[in-house]
Each structure stands twice: as C-alpha cells, then as structure tokens.
Amino acid sequence: MDSGRKVARYKEIADYLRERIIDGTFPPGQPLPSEEQLAKEFGVTRPTVRQGIAELRAAGLVEVIMGRGMFVRSPHARPQLTRARGVRRDKTGHYTEADAIRWTTTDEPVATRTDAPVALADLLRIPPGEPMYTYDQHQTADHGRLRQLHRTYIPFSILVGTPYEDTAPPPAPALFTALESLGHELHFTEYVRTRMPLPDEATTLRLSEGVPLLHLLRLTLNQHDRPLALEETHIPGDDLELSYSLGPEA
Amino acid sequence: MDSGRKVARYKEIADYLRERIIDGTFPPGQPLPSEEQLAKEFGVTRPTVRQGIAELRAAGLVEVIMGRGMFVRSPHARPQLTRARGVRRDKTGHYTEADAIRWTTTDEPVATRTDAPVALADLLRIPPGEPMYTYDQHQTADHGRLRQLHRTYIPFSILVGTPYEDTAPPPAPALFTALESLGHELHFTEYVRTRMPLPDEATTLRLSEGVPLLHLLRLTLNQHDRPLALEETHIPGDDLELSYSLGPEA
DNA sequence: AAGTGGTCTAGACCACAAC
C-alpha cells in the first residue's frame, strides 16, 4: 500500500533542500550533506537521493563538484553585471557598443561565405540560400570571466556596387561605421530569446548545469527600414542581466 | 574492465536522440521509442535509459507525457510570438504597452502594502524596508495560451503630498498616466534576466520541463532620473521573444 | 488488458579529490 504517501520520497528530499536554499538557511557556496548522508537521514538508497539532487541541478540551485561534494548556487541573486544594450557614436562618429566591454576574440575573426538559412533570410528579407559574409567570434573579457559567442552576417546583396564588393567589411560594431560611409542611416532592433544550451554551447560558454543562455539577434536597418546586417549573440544566462532604455514613443 | 569506453552508456543514448532531434530526423511532435525499446536496443536496463532521457528533458528537447510516451519539443524553432517591449502614448496622451496585448487578470488586482526588500530598494533608490504599494497580477491572454506574472511596486514616498497619498494609484500601465498627471516626465529602463523556474512558477506559468523563464524589471524614472516605480514580470521563456528598438545614441 | 512512464531497492564497481 502506497496510498498514505502523496509525494515521492526523492521529491521530499528535493523540496527539503530547495526550501532551505531559497530561504537562506543554506547560503550560496555552502556544502550540502553528502549523498550517503542524505540517504541515511531520509532512509532511502543513494539512487533515490540522486534523483532528488538531479532536480536541483537542473534548476541551477546546486552545483556538484566531482569528488568534492554538492554546493549551493544562487541563481536568484542580483546579477554581478549589467550589460547596457545599444549602439553609440563617439565624437569622431565611430560606432561602439553601449556596454564598452573590451572583448578579446579567440582565433582572429575571418570572413567566411555562408548561405542564408530560412530563419535568418526571413529577418534579413533576402531569399533563403543567398550568400552572406559571416564572422564567427568566440569572445572573452575580464580575464576570461566574461564569455560570448558572436556572429555577424552581412548579405552580399547589400555590398554590390560598393568598395566592399570584393573586400569584406569588418564585423560589428566597426561594420556600422563602414555601412554609414556607404550612405546608410542606421537604427537597430534587438530580439531576445532564452533556452537551455546544447552540450557544446555549455562547454564553450562554461555554463554549469541548470543555467539557461540568452540568445540575442540584433538587426541593423537603414532609413528605409531595409535590413543591412544581422548579429547573433549567445550569452550565459547566469550572473548577468541586460538593460535597455525605453523612451516613451508617440 | 571499463577502459575501452570513454562515454557513459546513458550519454550515448542521450547523444543519439539529441543529434537526431537537432538535425531533424526526429521532427517536433514525433513520438520517440519507449524506454523499454531503447533499453533493448542499447542493451542496458531501464534506469540507464531514463538517465539519458532526463538529460534531454532538462534541456527542453523532449516532453514526456505520463502513460503516453516521449515526444520531441522544438526549443530552437523561431518563436511563435514576438513581444515588442516599450511604452507608448496614444492620441489622448494615455500610456499603453507597445505590444498591445489585452491581458485578463485572474483575481482582481488589489493594492497591498509591502516593505521594500534590499534588491528592489536598491533599484528604486529608497531605504530598504520603506513601504510600497504592490499589485500582484497573474495575467492570461489569447485564451490562456499567453501567461505572465506581473507586479507593480510604487513607493509611498513618491505619493506624499499628492492625491494618491490615501487612494492607491492604479497598476502599470495606467499608473504612468497617473504619474504624468503629477508633473513627471517619464522614461524607462528595462532589465532582462533569465533563470530556471521554481516549481510553483513552473506550475502557474505552465512551463514544461527544461524551459527557462524571462525575468523583466522595468524601472520608471522622471526627468531628474528619479525612480518612481518598478514592475517585475515573469514570462515563459519558450515560444516567444522580446524585441527592443535601439536608436543610435550620441 | 496492454503499454507507457514513475518510483524505489540493494547492491556493485569506478573515477576523482583531499588528506
């Protein structure tokens, strides 16, 4: 007979630990009881304990370090960093990022030719399969504590009849200065999505378990609302926030 | 001897399924082989198969329906909905949301009095513990397909010496019209974060496993950059994206 | 009734980290 118990034993264990993590009884960084310990206390076997822990790992509430133990994370804490999203022009008219982070690109960026997949072609309002210059950059800053994957897409069709027809323009944000020199007046739309990372994304961005990523798509448009370029950025979703300034619009 | 094998059996199973989900061999909605089936094919026991599946669930790649089976989700698909973030003023000068979604609030919103926790006090630049009017709204739209949790915070100190000292102002966005009538010129800053939901958040927002949530904080400021109010919104992170328009700033 | 996933036991052996 099992009717007396409504919740699974492993869920009781997960709830017990989660409550104390949320209410601060177990503060961030604190080592939690070992699996063996919890198994004894709750009168269950280790696999049952592990099932409970798996729930907390997937929720980003704990971090498990092999051979050392299980430690409290703090996914609800105020993020360490706020990244202002936007594009500025300095006194000389050059475009820079609003957050002024100085990225180091691992592996010098090289322009490659790719054909637009439907999802991107849609945003850029070009036919699917149309060739684009593509920069793929794995960037780090602050001594490796900040990481992001950044891609710049520029359709060939934007560049025909310009000095950049044969020599690729630079990746963003220097790209914007180049585009402006072609007579475009720029504005931008940024799209924000979130999802869990794939294993390789988790590895390159050094995401720990239960940490989602932010997926940004920034579209560059000219004064006729024609899409000129697209950037795609993948950012770790923990410990940072984005900020946008919203003026009231008429 | 285990030396010949580098990767765990359950990981092989997860990789096998993940690859085929990503490359489209198993399209969204497709039922995947049963646990029993996979156990037989890979020559392992069911718990091992389940460990592999747990990984895909946590990544939002599959959805398991009790008694029916396991089905492919599509967390990488273009979102169904784009929500333009921002605040507009219509012809009569009233403030409205840029996305023009017509929310239904379950349980009529009631202004309650709460004391500012440090995190919010910080943003509002008021002392921690200062009293605030608080509206807590669980909103749905599009026949329940859209859901969000929305909170509006207004510090008492903003309202002293105004007609709203005794009668609470309305929640946002009607709040903005009220604030403007007090002589404030408004602008806004929005902060975007992401994290995995807590169990109760997953329940109220009807999030399936492996789906992160978006956490928005929108600060209302006046012409002297004084914070007037704060809104906190929790939104499901799947199947929708936010959009922001970025003008180049000088 | 048959098929699906959900929970749990009671072990075993391994890999890694710290002492």
Add this chain to the structure above:
DNA sequence: TTGTGGTCTAGACCACTTA
C-alpha cells in the same frame, strides 16, 4: 587511504492512458 560523486544492474511494483 578515505570520502565524495558517477555509472550501472536486475529486478519490483505502481500510476496513468488507450483500446
């Protein structure tokens, strides 16, 4: 060497869904 988590077996029984 000891303690930690990581992997896996070989079952058992239950709850839910569909036919």
